[in-house]
Amino acid sequence: MPIYIARKIGQALVTVFAVLTIGFFLGRLSGKPGALILPEGATQQEIDAFNAALGFDKPLWQQYVDFLAGLFTGTVGDSYRQKVPALDLLVDRIPATFQLAIASFAIGLGAAMLVALLIFVTRWNWLRLALLWLGSLRQAIPDFLFGVLLAFVFSVLLGWLPSLGNQGPQSLVLPVACLATAQFALYLRLIGSALGEQQGMDYVRASYAKGQSHRSVVVAQMTPNALVPVLTIAGLNLGGLLGGTVIVEAVFAWPGMGQVLLQAVNGRDFPVVLAGLAVVAVFFVLVNLIVDLITASIDPRVRLA
Amino acid sequence: MTVAVSRFALPALGRRRRPRTLRPSGTVPMYIGIGLLSSIVLLIVVVPFLPLYDPFGQDLVDAMMPPFVAAEHPLGTDSLGRDVLSRLSLAGLVSVGIAATVVAINFVIGVTLGLIAGYRGGLLDSGIGALSDVQLAMPVVILLIALSAVFGPSTQLMVITLGLTYWVGYARVARALAMGLRDRDFVVSPLTQGGSHGRTVFTHVLPQVLPQMAVIASFDIAVIVGIESSLDYLGLGVQPPVPSWGAMITEGQKYLQINPWLVILPGIALFLLVAGMQFLSQRFTTESVAPARKGARR
Amino acid sequence: MSANDTPVLEVENLVVAADTAHGPVTLVDDVSFSVAPGEVLSLVGESGSGKSITMLAVMGLLPPGTWVASGRIRFQGTDLLDLDERALNELRGGRLAMVFQDPMTTLNPVRRVGSQLAEGVRLHDRSIGRAGARRRVVELLESVGIPDPAAKARDYPHQWSGGMRQRALIAGAMAHDPALLIADEPTTALDVTIQAQVMRVLAASRAASGSAMILITHDLGLVAQVADRVAVMYSGRIVETQDVYRIFDGPRHPYTAGLLASVLSLESADGAAYAIPGQPPTPAGRGEGCPFQPRCDIGRDREECGARPHLVSAGGSSIACHFPLVDGSLPVGEPLPTIAPLALASEVKAS
Numbered sequence: 001m002p003i004y005i006a007r008k009i010g011q012a013l014v015t016v017f018a019v020l021t022i023g024f025f026l027g028r029l030s031g032k033p034g035a036l037i038l039p040e041g042a043t044q045q046e047i048d049a050f051n052a053a054l055g056f057d058k059p060l061w062q063q064y065v066d067f068l069a070g071l072f073t074g075t076v077g078d079s080y081r082q083k084v085p086a087l088d089l090l091v092d093r094i095p096a097t098f099q100l101a102i103a104s105f106a107i108g109l110g111a112a113m114l115v116a117l118l119i120f121v122t123r124w125n126w127l128r129l130a131l132l133w134l135g136s137l138r139q140a141i142p143d144f145l146f147g148v149l150l151a152f153v154f155s156v157l158l159g160w161l162p163s164l165g166n167q168g169p170q171s172l173v174l175p176v177a178c179l180a181t182a183q184f185a186l187y188l189r190l191i192g193s194a195l196g197e198q199q200g201m202d203y204v205r206a207s208y209a210k211g212q213s214h215r216s217v218v219v220a221q222m223t224p225n226a227l228v229p230v231l232t233i234a235g236l237n238l239g240g241l242l243g244g245t246v247i248v249e250a251v252f253a254w255p256g257m258g259q260v261l262l263q264a265v266n267g268r269d270f271p272v273v274l275a276g277l278a279v280v281a282v283f284f285v286l287v288n289l290i291v292d293l294i295t296a297s298i299d300p301r302v303r304l305a
Numbered sequence: 306m307t308v309a310v311s312r313f314a315l316p317a318l319g320r321r322r323r324p325r326t327l328r329p330s331g332t333v334p335m336y337i338g339i340g341l342l343s344s345i346v347l348l349i350v351v352v353p354f355l356p357l358y359d360p361f362g363q364d365l366v367d368a369m370m371p372p373f374v375a376a377e378h379p380l381g382t383d384s385l386g387r388d389v390l391s392r393l394s395l396a397g398l399v400s401v402g403i404a405a406t407v408v409a410i411n412f413v414i415g416v417t418l419g420l421i422a423g424y425r426g427g428l429l430d431s432g433i434g435a436l437s438d439v440q441l442a443m444p445v446v447i448l449l450i451a452l453s454a455v456f457g458p459s460t461q462l463m464v465i466t467l468g469l470t471y472w473v474g475y476a477r478v479a480r481a482l483a484m485g486l487r488d489r490d491f492v493v494s495p496l497t498q499g500g501s502h503g504r505t506v507f508t509h510v511l512p513q514v515l516p517q518m519a520v521i522a523s524f525d526i527a528v529i530v531g532i533e534s535s536l537d538y539l540g541l542g543v544q545p546p547v548p549s550w551g552a553m554i555t556e557g558q559k560y561l562q563i564n565p566w567l568v569i570l571p572g573i574a575l576f577l578l579v580a581g582m583q584f585l586s587q588r589f590t591t592e593s594v595a596p597a598r599k600g601a602r603r
Numbered sequence: 604m605s606a607n608d609t610p611v612l613e614v615e616n617l618v619v620a621a622d623t624a625h626g627p628v629t630l631v632d633d634v635s636f637s638v639a640p641g642e643v644l645s646l647v648g649e650s651g652s653g654k655s656i657t658m659l660a661v662m663g664l665l666p667p668g669t670w671v672a673s674g675r676i677r678f679q680g681t682d683l684l685d686l687d688e689r690a691l692n693e694l695r696g697g698r699l700a701m702v703f704q705d706p707m708t709t710l711n712p713v714r715r716v717g718s719q720l721a722e723g724v725r726l727h728d729r730s731i732g733r734a735g736a737r738r739r740v741v742e743l744l745e746s747v748g749i750p751d752p753a754a755k756a757r758d759y760p761h762q763w764s765g766g767m768r769q770r771a772l773i774a775g776a777m778a779h780d781p782a783l784l785i786a787d788e789p790t791t792a793l794d795v796t797i798q799a800q801v802m803r804v805l806a807a808s809r810a811a812s813g814s815a816m817i818l819i820t821h822d823l824g825l826v827a828q829v830a831d832r833v834a835v836m837y838s839g840r841i842v843e844t845q846d847v848y849r850i851f852d853g854p855r856h857p858y859t860a861g862l863l864a865s866v867l868s869l870e871s872a873d874g875a876a877y878a879i880p881g882q883p884p885t886p887a888g889r890g891e892g893c894p895f896q897p898r899c900d901i902g903r904d905r906e907e908c909g910a911r912p913h914l915v916s917a918g919g920s921s922i923a924c925h926f927p928l929v930d931g932s933l934p935v936g937e938p939l940p941t942i943a944p945l946a947l948a949s950e951v952k953a954s
Contacts, residue, residue: 029455136583141579142532142579144535144539145572145575148558203711205664208695209700209703210696239443246539251538266458273451277451300759300761301712316663
């Protein structure tokens with residue numbers, strides 16, 4: 001098991017490093033930023049001075065070395081527009097984004113799990129069909145459109161909930177509802193599928209043959225086996241979750257990373273975006289690590305292989 | 306022996322007959338899909354020929370007109386007095402055009418890489434597999450944000466990015482098909498007669514693979530439209546003054562209290578296209594992600 | 604005949620049907636047999652003959668899409684088909700137990716073996732606690748010869764060998780001294796060398812508890828060693844049941860004779876292997892008459908065999924055939940064309 005963990009951590013570090021390196025070279029693709037950042041009418045001298053200050057007159061390999069050195073001190077570079085480390089601009093915003101992302105994921109997955117188990121134990125086929133149909137409908141509507149609809153109905157028409165900014169816990173409701181419904185639709189289908197696959201397995205039949213009740217078989221025997229493929233796919237879907245979070249932040253003006261990143265796009269302030277990439281990569285890698293660990297704790301064939 | 310199986314059924318007890326599974330009729334979704342899609346087709350194809358067609362003309366006097374009021378602006382006008390119906394139509398054309406281009410790129414890249422991976426196997430297969438894993442992990446929104454910060458947001462950038470991102474699905478199917486076909490006689494015999502691998506793939510394997518993939522591709526257009534409008538919403542795709550449904554919703558959201566039609570109408574258009582295609586494709590794709598269950602035992 | 608005359612299991616006119624793309628078909632077509640307390644009945648037949656499905660029907664484990672269309676299944680006098688899930692669960696694993704073919708897939712791969720067996724123990728013994736169940740599991744493992752049982756119980760299924768798994772599963776099934784144990788090809792998935800070990804364990808467990816057993820197999824050698832009575836199934840029907848000694852010496856149904864010929868031919872001098880030519884009919888393709896007719900040397904051209912033969916029972920044996928063999932040959936007055944095993948084998952070699 002320790003070897004397994006060590007190997008996974010190693011892979012994680014390599015992935016983050018790769019993302020940062022690719023990001024670095026990506027940022028150098030459009031040449032020197034001076035002309036873009038400085039206002040119109042800036043002289044060539046001012047542009048050159050600006051570029052030099054950011055290290056753009058050094059050879060590329062040296063810029064990369066400086067970049068790596070910077071990583072060790074915990075920075076990916078300074079923002080082009082503001083003279084502060086890019087990471088600092090994001091740090092305050094990270095909690096809000098992850099609050100939204102994690103809450104939506106937890107609620108979506110948790111509800112999907114409970115409902116799928118309920119459907120399996122009760123065999124209420126009508127419920128399963130109704131929810132799958134609704135889920136398809138939700139998945140057919142792009143996240144931003146659904147969010148705007150929610151805002152329109154619950155905020156503008158009914159006035160029950162706020163739809164802009166973060167004015168307290170009620171502000172979390174609509175954004176989370178938007179994302180969590182998509183997560184729910186996705187995972188309900190997935191978990192239902194995984195459980196259905198287990199239902200036909202020999203060990204399930206053998207459990208019934210022992211005299212175990214249906215409810216007990218579903219919960220104690222089938223669920224741990226069904227979770228393994230679901231978790232793996234959940235780890236892969238994280239990317240989609242984060243993308244959706246950025247969009248939902250835009251819809252509801254939620255003060256998370258999304259806003260800062262979009263502003264950086266307009267300002268062509270690449271270091272900020274690179275900092276965002278770094279945060280996303282670390283998050284992604286961390287969560288997949290957790291997923292791997294949970295999978296290993298459920299399935300002994302993984303950790304004892 | 307194939308047995309129709311309800312995924313949620315228990316082992317059968319006693320003499321009860323197994324209950325009929327409720328399955329929604331196969332053809333109803335298809336008709337719904339056709340219905341929804343035809344309205345979009347009308348919107349995109351017919352509207353430009355109407356005399357009122359003018360997506361760019363501004364008229365601040367008649368700005369923010371609600372729909373169903375004036376004959377020359379059947380769906381009203383936006384904050385700059387531009388005709389909403391015309392803009393919806395052009396936006397639809399733009400979106401479908403972009404999506405078709407993206408899908409075409411995806412198709413070419415995906416099928417090519419998939420065929421190579423499936424046909425040749427070995428290192429090429431592993432390499433392409435690794436590439437697709439990386440692709441799957443990176444969210445498109447973040448990627449486009451990064452690229453837009455470097456090159457500036459534009460339609461071309463979006464098309465290239467989406468084209469390079471969503472090929473994995475096609476590659477996977479093409480690879481599976483190629484692996485299934487590579488040992489078949491009609492593939493092996495040209496090789497033994499001295500044909501090259503490349504030509505064999507092109508003339509023999511490809512025609513078998515194309516029909517299935519073309520079907521998938523056509524349904525993907527609507528999916529890409531959904532993604533593309535999300536990007537437009539964020540300002541990362543189609544740039545003004547070219548209209549797009551996503552951007553129209555961004556603009557309209559500011560006036561949600563005053564004139565919600567500016568959001569509702571593009572929203573409906575988007576929904577009609579994406580949902581219409583979804584309903585249509587249900588006819589041809591399977592419901593679930595899991596592989597088929599084992600049939601009944603003896 | 605034992606003092607207790609109520610059969611442990613009595614299957615009467617059982618019909619099991621299944622849904623297919625072309626409508627319902629019959630998998631088990633009016634099957635009747637009984638098992639006396641303590642006896643071993645072996646259910647023999649080719650793949651697809653319906654032997655497993657019959658047993659799954661008894662246990663209430665028919666897969667989705669199949670169901671019991673008619674008939675009775677009486678276990679110690681109670682019709683199992685009238686029971687609801689709860690009552691059935693009281694019996695299953697307790698007085699009525701089953702052992703399956705593949706011990707690897709029968710165990711849940713993500714749970715420890717000991718824990719799974721303990722679950723079976725506690726299901727039918729409410730009073731025993733967790734610790735008591737654990738102790739009982741160790742006892743059970745020891746009784747079937749698993750070395751170092753306390754440590755081994757904490758293993759996961761993939762860490763054990765196939766033979767060990769099957770022995771443990773047998774121990775689990777026998778833990779509550781079932782009146783009837785159904786063993787569905789318990790050794791088919793195992794190495795030949797392990798098979799004997801597992802059969803010994805089965806015999807020892809049965810001796811201790813006096814359980815009756817239904818042994819499903821296509822291995823006639825096993826039948827000869829273990830069974831008291833044999834029931835032969837073909838295409839969803841029972842064609843013959845007979846005492847084990849008599850059936851080997853004098854099969855009455857031509858199919859049984861063919862089966863025995865295909866086994867015995869392996870030992871024949873010329874080394875030719877005999878197999879009954881042709882294939883059994885599919886459930887959908889079964890006609891009105893005797894299902895074996897197309898492959899039967901005797902009945903192929905006879906009109907009477909176009910009508911379904913009834914299962915005629917007398918004593919503990921039964922036969923469903925219009926022209927049953929007598930002493931391995933045709934009934935009075937009719938010379939056999941060719942039915943003796945060696946003759947058939949040479950026929951095949953010549954063609």
